[in-house]
Amino acid sequence: MSFWKTIEDIDRRWVYLMVGLAVIIPFIFPTEFPISITPETQMLYDAVEAVPDSSTVMVVFDYYPSTIAECQPMSVAALHHFFRKDCKVITLSNIPLGGPSMAETVTRRIAPLYDKEYGVDFVNLGYKYGYVAVLSGMGTSIESIFPTDNSGTPISKLPLMDSVRNYDQIAFIFEVADNATADYWVSIVNAQYGVPMCCGTTAVGAPKYYSFVQAGQFVGLLGGMKGAAEYEILLSKPANAVLGMGAQSLVHLLIIAMVILGNVGFFASRRNKRKVTP
Amino acid sequence: MSSVELLQIWIIAFFTLALFSFLYKDNPVYKLAEHIFAGLSAGYYVGLVWDTVIITQLWDPMLAGDYWLVVPGIMGALMFTRFSPRFSWVSRVSLAFVMGVTSGIFLVSQLHGLVLPQMQSTMQSLGTDNGIGAMFLAIVVVIGVISTLIYFYYSKEHKGVLGVTARIGIWFIMVSFGAHFGYTVMGRVSLLIGRVQFLAEDWLGSFSHIF
């Protein structure tokens, strides 16, 4: 068997091993490269900075635990940003499997760092089925859709919600999503109620939302772990996303090398076949 | 680090490595983890629906006097008739309600919130008001949008002008899908980095507390 054929038919587990090593090595030998800021992330940061201090905002946890590595750094950074501006934060989720739990865990971890009190400075509304109904219904009355918060406390008993009836009292919406719910926030909430919003999404979904940014429907966009790293840099709070960039770099280079090697082997094999069978 | 925290980290590490073991070969440890995962995910919904729907949205409000809620409560319960071949037609009432309301919202929101704004922002000035670069970009976007829509229009054969435009559309689509693939690789790798971060920092870090 020719060398190139051997390369082409290599057991996939060797490929898995190489990928595994490429992820592990940067954690053992960390390297740092400057992380440049894309215009979309800068726009998002500037838009959040422009939100008046002490405004009431929404941070939406529309991602499954499966994409926690990409999305959680975004939601954590968003909470840092809003709490730093003394904004009142309402969190909710349209994801049944884990959304409200993650919102609860993250906000309760970040809020104490800024001496924020539950019910006064932040509230977790939890989850209700039917994102279409939830998004539409909150335009008229948030309390009718979420009569209680995630813990079962009537929201009429939460001081923050005294002054919040519907989207009219919401200054900004920061949507973190790993699925198409971001489309519905745009088409229902932004289009019908005019609430400015931005989106942090997984790298898989990010290419689609460039068109929303250009149309002005999103004021900014975070795409994947790189986007989260950029946001952390802008906030001067480098965390998990920045740490992951070394491993991200090495794996990307490995995959590019494998694609090139695979194609070189493909063309070499094809040329050999043509020589054998003229 | 307390012994409870240590135990929790080790439990997470065990199931993480159990699932990763499938990369080498299917094995009973992987199967065990997979089946437990499926069961936990299903059980999660029970607690969620009990708390957020049955107690919060039905039981408590009805006790407070909102008796009309018995209607959606019954409609929701009728959903379970789907499991009976004889009475599954009853669930159509609930399904029709859900589909009807959702469709009504979609009909307006898709047109008003997606089609119109996207079309509007495609109609950028093709002049040099904002510079040559912006003009070129606007032209690229207009050609790209139209040729993509034409490519996906299958009601007419792609011949003549339609065929040429569809051909241009394919080239645009290949560039976009290439970018999409690059981003997808980035996304998948990020998810792996998250797990490795846990194993490298939390799990391996716990060894120093044990030994």
Add this chain to the structure above:
Amino acid sequence: MRTTVPVAIAFLSGFLMVVSFFFREEATFIGGLSQNLLIWLTIVGGFTLLLGVVSITRVNWNAVKARKEGWIFKVFTLVSIFAMAVPAVLPSSWSPLFGRAEGSIYDWLFTYLDMPMMATMFATLAFYIASAAYRAFRARTAESTILLVTATVVMLWRVPMGEAFLNQFPGDIPTFLNTYIMNGANLAVQRGIIIGAALGAASMSLRIILGIERTYMGKG
């Protein structure tokens, strides 16, 4: 009757939601009615989440009863379902281990078992995509070559190491990529797809409201 009543319900509820777009105030009759329908939707739809649970329980129970291959593992599935569900529905006033609050069995099982396993399941995709890229990503045609080259360049651009490499070449390649690839060709194609999909969704919604589309009802 079995079809007429559901079609009528779909029409009335859908039509009302379209009309309510123009009567947003809850004080109006239409506005108030539509808001109630939205609340009802969150309740009725919530029960659909349980359909899958009932189904998976039935399938696994039958497999265990019939001692099908791998039935031992299905026992673990059933135990996991009940271990998660039962403590969650019991009143938290009986014990802090019950209910859904932090510190409950439900919360613990989700945070320390379900969530990490969900993340790990998706993490394995990185290995598969690398293997697929190596084995199947071939520049066989001009179109696939464009796709491959674009993917390679974007993969380079999106990581700091790769961006540093691209900056070695003359011209601002990263800015070019962001402006003309992501905000140019990619944006155009995605916009075309968004418009097409939205038009399709709107027409499907209209068909459901008018009763032309009835496949959601199933057989029977």
